[in-house]
Amino acid sequence: MSNILEIKNLSLKIGIQDILHDISVTVPEQGIVSVLGANGVGKTSLMRCISGIYHATGGEILLQGEDISKLKSHEIVERGIMQAPEGRQIFSNMTVLENLVIGAGPLGRQELDHVLALFPRLEERLKQQAGSMSGGEQQMLCIGRALMRKPKVLLLDEPSLGLAPRLVGFICELVSKIRAEGYAVLLVEQNVKAALRISDTASVIEHGKIVIEGDASALANDPRVAEAYLGGHVHETA
Amino acid sequence: MLDPYILQQLAIGLSLGMIYALMAIGFTLIFGVLNVVNFAHGEVYTIGAFAGLMAISAFGPPLLVVLFIALAAGALAGFGLERLAFRPFRRFSDEASLKSRAMREATLMSSLAMSIIAREAMEMIFGSQFQTVDLAYLINKPIHIGPITIVNGDLIILGVTLVMLGGLQWLLKKSPIGLSIRAVSNNALGAKYCGINTDRTIIITFVIGSAMGALAGILVGLYYGAIFPSMGFTPGIKAFVAMVMGGLSSVPGAVISAIILGLSESLSTSFMPSVWSDMVAYAFLLLTLIFFPQGLFGARRERV
Numbered sequence: 001m002s003n004i005l006e007i008k009n010l011s012l013k014i015g016i017q018d019i020l021h022d023i024s025v026t027v028p029e030q031g032i033v034s035v036l037g038a039n040g041v042g043k044t045s046l047m048r049c050i051s052g053i054y055h056a057t058g059g060e061i062l063l064q065g066e067d068i069s070k071l072k073s074h075e076i077v078e079r080g081i082m083q084a085p086e087g088r089q090i091f092s093n094m095t096v097l098e099n100l101v102i103g104a105g106p107l108g109r110q111e112l113d114h115v116l117a118l119f120p121r122l123e124e125r126l127k128q129q130a131g132s133m134s135g136g137e138q139q140m141l142c143i144g145r146a147l148m149r150k151p152k153v154l155l156l157d158e159p160s161l162g163l164a165p166r167l168v169g170f171i172c173e174l175v176s177k178i179r180a181e182g183y184a185v186l187l188v189e190q191n192v193k194a195a196l197r198i199s200d201t202a203s204v205i206e207h208g209k210i211v212i213e214g215d216a217s218a219l220a221n222d223p224r225v226a227e228a229y230l231g232g233h234v235h236e237t238a
Numbered sequence: 239m240l241d242p243y244i245l246q247q248l249a250i251g252l253s254l255g256m257i258y259a260l261m262a263i264g265f266t267l268i269f270g271v272l273n274v275v276n277f278a279h280g281e282v283y284t285i286g287a288f289a290g291l292m293a294i295s296a297f298g299p300p301l302l303v304v305l306f307i308a309l310a311a312g313a314l315a316g317f318g319l320e321r322l323a324f325r326p327f328r329r330f331s332d333e334a335s336l337k338s339r340a341m342r343e344a345t346l347m348s349s350l351a352m353s354i355i356a357r358e359a360m361e362m363i364f365g366s367q368f369q370t371v372d373l374a375y376l377i378n379k380p381i382h383i384g385p386i387t388i389v390n391g392d393l394i395i396l397g398v399t400l401v402m403l404g405g406l407q408w409l410l411k412k413s414p415i416g417l418s419i420r421a422v423s424n425n426a427l428g429a430k431y432c433g434i435n436t437d438r439t440i441i442i443t444f445v446i447g448s449a450m451g452a453l454a455g456i457l458v459g460l461y462y463g464a465i466f467p468s469m470g471f472t473p474g475i476k477a478f479v480a481m482v483m484g485g486l487s488s489v490p491g492a493v494i495s496a497i498i499l500g501l502s503e504s505l506s507t508s509f510m511p512s513v514w515s516d517m518v519a520y521a522f523l524l525l526t527l528i529f530f531p532q533g534l535f536g537a538r539r540e541r542v
Contacts, residue, residue: 091420091429102417146431
């Protein structure tokens with residue numbers, strides 16, 4: 001299978017701080033790839049580079065072979081990358097429907113039925129102010145808004161953050177479902193266990209560098225990952 | 239039955255309020271997208287009046303054309319203003335710097351500088367005294383309705399403002415551009431993630447807001463027959479007060495506050511000397527800041 005998104009030797013400096021150093025991640029078509037790591041290691045910065053909020057100081061980001069690392073955020077969206085960002089960034093004093101339509105851009109309401117089928121909860125709340133919904137519903141809106149654009153690659157930044165365990169399960173199922181529909185997903189997570197369960201491959205970032213990478217199943221059994229992120233040795237928990 | 243004098247003052251106050259509303263919308267829209275106060279907004283108003291005046295003395299077009307020329311001049315002024323005084327300070331695109339305090343303070347100074355430059359330039363070109371306006375264009379022909387007398391300008395101002403407000407409401411609620419403006423106002427970073435071209439949206443906001451401000455300028459110029467380079471200062475202050483009363487970034491709030499302000503100023507002349515009527519706006523500003531720091535209509539709180 002060919003690769004839809006390739007991040008090659010990406011580095012990011014803000015001021016004198018090295019945020020990211022020589023990061024390479026590849027997302028195949030219809031693949032789910034996750035980037036894991038603790039708070040503040042640069043995961044969100046990486047996502048912001050891909051969406052053009054930050055501009056990388058080195059390396060390149062190839063979407064189907066085209067370097068998008070110098071483009072502006074709206075040009076990147078036009079080329080088919082949508083992100084459900086950290087902190088959700090929904091339009092809290094607009095209605096749920098307006099949020100979805102803004103996400104759709106030129107597609108208007110074309111994908112509305114599809115998105116509402118994925119998130120039936122949103123259908124009941126279309127006319128409600130987005131900011132008045134619960135955190136889980138806001139997260140659904142955030143992902144739904146990104147899907148309204150029918151992106152080639154969906155970026156999810158910590159979709160499980162602050163959600164009840166039952167909702168984490170829902171989000172995981174959803175990501176698998178989205179992949180089955182043909183989307184490629186790049187997932188950033190602190191919830192390593194949940195992320196590894198649904199991903200094909202994964203990379204672990206520490207201090208802006210990739211320290212471990214490989215198949216998700218291999219990582220789940222890697223003692224280094226187990227010790228640092230899964231709270232114990234695999235052999236004990238397995 | 240109300241005293242005819244009161245009715246008369248109400249009619250004048252409504253016109254005044256409508257003018258403040260046109261001005262306040264520009265302030266409010268721009269504050270919404272950038273969280274900054276555009277100190278050059280009063281000069282945009284003056285530019286609108288002068289553009290209309292120049293059109294009148296050059297080729298004497300019909301009133302409607304004069305209004306359109308003022309609108310266009312305002313739009314152009316807004317575009318230039320954003321490019322010169324705001325865009326250069328917006329170098330980074332993440333959340334922290336898009337609406338940062340540093341950015342707010344820098345553009346506060348740069349827009350103030352632009353306003354001084356524009357005002358001084360107009361004084362150099364036209365002189366600081368009142369300009370003579372062709373009498374045929376003045377909109378102060380009296381109309382008698384029962385016991386009170388209004389002028390045709392009151393009706394024109396009311397009509398034009400209602401059209402503009404209706405158009406703006408449609409634009410903000412129904413058009414893709416309006417949706418983008420509201421999205422950027424609400425969450426600029428979120429707008430970027432949705433593929434909205436925020437720079438273009440900001441420019442368009444300046445264009446719309448400034449066009450409305452310029453329209454207010456020419457309307458007042460023809461209503462009072464007084465067009466001069468520093469005419470934008472007082473209405474600028476009044477519109478600023480209306481914006482603060484309305485809760486900073488709420489368009490309906492600003493419009494309602496502007497009308498309240500206009501009516502109160504005009505009614506105040508029935509019990510105090512008219513030279514003191516400017517005090518009403520300042521009193522409102524103080525009372526609002528002390529008792530309703532979120533604006534009269536209460537700002538909505540965001541859920542975190």
